[in-house]
Amino acid sequence: MAIEVSIPTPLRGLTGNQDTVSAGGADIGALIDDLEKNYPGIKARLVDEAGNLRRFVNIYVNGEDVRFLQDKATKLSADDEVSIVPAIAGG
Amino acid sequence: MSEPFFSQLKCRECGALYPKKAIHVCEYDFGPLEADYDYGKIRAAISRGKIQSRPLTMWRYRELLPIDGEPTVGLKVGFTPLVKADRLAEALGVSELYVKNDAVNYPTLSFKDRVVAVALSRARELGFKIVACASTGNLANSVAANAAAAGLESYVLIPYDLERSKVLNSLVYGTRVIGIEGAYDQVNRLCSEIAGKHGWGFVNVNLRPYYAEGSKTMGFEIIEQLGWEIPAHTVIPMASGSLLTKINKAYREAVKVGLVSESKFGIYGAQAAGCNPIAAAQKAGTDLIRPVPKPDTIAKSLAIGTPADGYYAVNVMRNTGGAAEDATDSEIIDAIKLLAETEGIFTETAGGVTLACAQKLIVSGKIPRDERIVICITGNGLKTAEALDGHLPPPARIKPSLREFDALIAK
Numbered sequence: 149m150a151i152e153v154s155i156p157t158p159l160r161g162l163t164g165n166q167d168t169v170s171a172g173g174a175d176i177g178a179l180i181d182d183l184e185k186n187y188p189g190i191k192a193r194l195v196d197e198a199g200n201l202r203r204f205v206n207i208y209v210n211g212e213d214v215r216f217l218q219d220k221a222t223k224l225s226a227d228d229e230v231s232i233v234p235a236i237a238g239g
Numbered sequence: 240m241s242e243p244f245f246s247q248l249k250c251r252e253c254g255a256l257y258p259k260k261a262i263h264v265c266e267y268d269f270g271p272l273e274a275d276y277d278y279g280k281i282r283a284a285i286s287r288g289k290i291q292s293r294p295l296t297m298w299r300y301r302e303l304l305p306i307d308g309e310p311t312v313g314l315k316v317g318f319t320p321l322v323k324a325d326r327l328a329e330a331l332g333v334s335e336l337y338v339k340n341d342a343v344n345y346p347t348l349s350f351k352d353r354v355v356a357v358a359l360s361r362a363r364e365l366g367f368k369i370v371a372c373a374s375t376g377n378l379a380n381s382v383a384a385n386a387a388a389a390g391l392e393s394y395v396l397i398p399y400d401l402e403r404s405k406v407l408n409s410l411v412y413g414t415r416v417i418g419i420e421g422a423y424d425q426v427n428r429l430c431s432e433i434a435g436k437h438g439w440g441f442v443n444v445n446l447r448p449y450y451a452e453g454s455k456t457m458g459f460e461i462i463e464q465l466g467w468e469i470p471a472h473t474v475i476p477m478a479s480g481s482l483l484t485k486i487n488k489a490y491r492e493a494v495k496v497g498l499v500s501e502s503k504f505g506i507y508g509a510q511a512a513g514c515n516p517i518a519a520a521q522k523a524g525t526d527l528i529r530p531v532p533k534p535d536t537i538a539k540s541l542a543i544g545t546p547a548d549g550y551y552a553v554n555v556m557r558n559t560g561g562a563a564e565d566a567t568d569s570e571i572i573d574a575i576k577l578l579a580e581t582e583g584i585f586t587e588t589a590g591g592v593t594l595a596c597a598q599k600l601i602v603s604g605k606i607p608r609d610e611r612i613v614i615c616i617t618g619n620g621l622k623t624a625e626a627l628d629g630h631l632p633p634p635a636r637i638k639p640s641l642r643e644f645d646a647l648i649a650k
């Protein structure tokens with residue numbers, strides 16, 4: 149199952165400058181592991197040592213923040229759109 | 240002079256150190272960067288006497304502010320009155336109450352002059368010629384005025400539908416005012432894109448680590464004005480949550496550098512009910528901040544739906560035994576009137592939020608009635624005058640006749 153994942157500028161160094169990549173996984177946790185296989189180093193930028201999503205990284209599934217879904221256990225299907233967006237600092 | 244006290248920037252999440260440039264997020268985990276000091280050196284260098292010998296401005300706490308040389312912008316900012324509010328205390332049924340009155344801060348009548356003084360002094364040190372901000376109104380006023388006085392070019396970006404006086408009070412300084420068709424979060428998002436592209440000094444984006452530290456001076460002043468004591472309870476309005484976290488930091492730093500002895504204090508946050516992401520999280524017992532996509536409140540200056548420091552603000556309240564409240568539009572109006580009628584202080588809607596929430600926290604018993612309370616009034620009522628439209632009786636109108644006058648007052 150291939151899901152489109154959009155990658156923010158600061159992480160494109162890890163994806164060969166691609167702004168979207170495809171990855172697979174039944175849920176967000178599995179998707180992150182799959183991303184790590186193809187783009188080593190990306191996982192550590194998204195989750196902390198304990199495996200929790202980093203506080204200032206947002207992952208959206210079809211526009212919904214996974215923190216308000218099932219977090220890393222949020223289920224995915226093939227036509228979902230996933231985007232990784234660092235929190236906007238400021239204000 | 241070379242400055243030994245402010246050493247570097249530090250990521251609040253992972254602790255990574257960064258040089259003190261115009262950067263604000265950690266490259267690794269996107270955490271916010273914060274100014275880091277050598278407190279040992281400051282402790283050896285600072286004293287109550289030394290501070291008291293200096294001019295009555297926010298810069299008397301110079302060692303604890305993140306610039307290298309002498310300040311060059313906003314030299315007269317701060318040291319606003321701490322008013323012992325006995326009539327308000329009586330109205331609220333509490334024994335000891337103070338109002339920290341930044342409604343009369345210099346030059347633009349809000350606490351934002353503090354953050355801008357630091358941000359623009361630092362912007363000059365870093366060589367910026369153009370400065371800018373994303374603002375809910377007060378910050379724009381202060382950037383416009385202080386940049387004008389410093390001879391810096393400025394751009395201020397605001398939601399297009401702010402109060403008339405807030406807009407006017409930016410325009411008059413000759414800044415470029417840009418109204419964005421959207422809520423503050425969209426203004427802020429655009430500003431981070433502009434900051435990346437144009438290389439301007441955005442006081443609350445790429446200069447945010449410096450900007451934010453300016454808020455500490457409100458806390459230092461409260462301590463000094465109370466005779467070098469930390470108040471037991473402090474009520475603070477929250478938009479991004481920065482001011483609240485920085486007053487907490489000021490109280491802790493004052494202990495750390497030996498200016499006051501340690502004492503227990505509670506930090507309380509106030510928001511409008513129509514935009515309460517931080518208060519709602521605090522009340523629900525979580526530090527997960529659920530954004531408010533469409534804020535709806537007369538307290539426009541506090542209408543930030545995705546507060547950058549919300550997580551930290553909730554944790555400050557939790558760790559100090561504080562709490563949060565939120566206030567409806569009519570509670571905000573009533574509080575504005577109460578403060579005016581009891582203390583002769585006319586605050587903007589944000590101040591109405593703060594007082595209304597303080598009242599609720601007292602009624603619910605979260606703030607005890609017999610301990611020292613400080614409420615932080617952060618902006619001036621003349622800037623949000625239209626919020627009172629229809630809430631005050633019109634003035635009486637008579638002919639210049641003694642008979643008409645006597646008839647009027649006999650009513």
Ligand SMILES: Cc1ncc(COP(=O)(O)O)c(C=O)c1O
Binds near residue numbers: 540
């Ligand atoms: C009058 C007033 N009070 C308080 C605040 C809250 O500031 P912060 O973003 O630091 O929470 C603002 C922010 O714009 C403001 O204008």
Ligand SMILES: [Zn+2]
Binds near residue numbers: 251253266267269
């Ligand atoms: Zn970090």
